[in-house]
Amino acid sequence: MPVRALIFDLDDTLIDTHGQLVREAHWQACLAMHAAGLSVHPDELMQTRQHLLVTQPREEINALLANHFGFTCQTIIKAGFDAYFNPVFSELDLFPETLPLLQKWAEAVPLYLVTSGYEQAQRRKVELLGIEALFQQIFYVDIARLQGKREVFAEIHQTLGGEPREIWVIGDRITNEIVAGNALGMTTVWICQGECAHILPQSEQEQPHFTVKQIHDLDGLLQSQPVWKKRASVLP
DSSP, rough: OOEEEEEEEEOOOOOOOOIIHHHHOOOOHHHHHHHHTOOSSSHHHHHHHHHHHSTTTSHHHHHHHHEEEEEHHHHHHHHHHHHHOOOOOOOOOOOTHHHHHHHHTTTTEEEEEEEEOOOOHHHHHHHHTTGGGOOOOOEEEEETTOHHHHHHHHHHHHHHOGGGEEEEEEEEEEIIIIHHHHHHTTTEEEEEOOOTTTTTOOOGGOSSSSSESSSTTHHHHHTTTTTOOHHHHHOH
């Protein structure tokens, strides 16, 4: 069975979002929630937020944090949500040695990037990284509009044709791209790193076909496939 295309997540898959952005984004969210009326010192908000992220990783953290202190005001929750998903940043890098790998893979099969968050922030990340030309298409899944990745994956499959399992989905979130890829019968690869590495599969639908520690491990995994072919052999 040929590998027909690779669909990548962005954050904590191609870039170390956890190391470069996440802590600062959480801090900005705490400041925003405090400014919106959550009358708890930002340092205490940050400490509690980090604790809740570990103990209740599948919950929406901004609502969880506000409710923890007895606040249910949607303005406060939205302030944290907006600040976290649209943080202020000016520098960003791919994981080391990721660019040559993307260039190599792009010569073999079409690459797609499907990234979720606030579209403005995600576009800014892609522009700073300068990786647009490597992808057949880039999809921005805007969480402010309650969009999901499954519909985008289905659209890519419809464009490419062939068997769904010929399309590989690579990402760090069991509860997002892995679930979406599995639901469509695609081959899923979990990059077990970053902020969500401790969120483990809890059902068959969340179980990836392959698990690797970092993006570089994907190359060996692809090379082990008996029909890892060049672009001309796999395009419709």
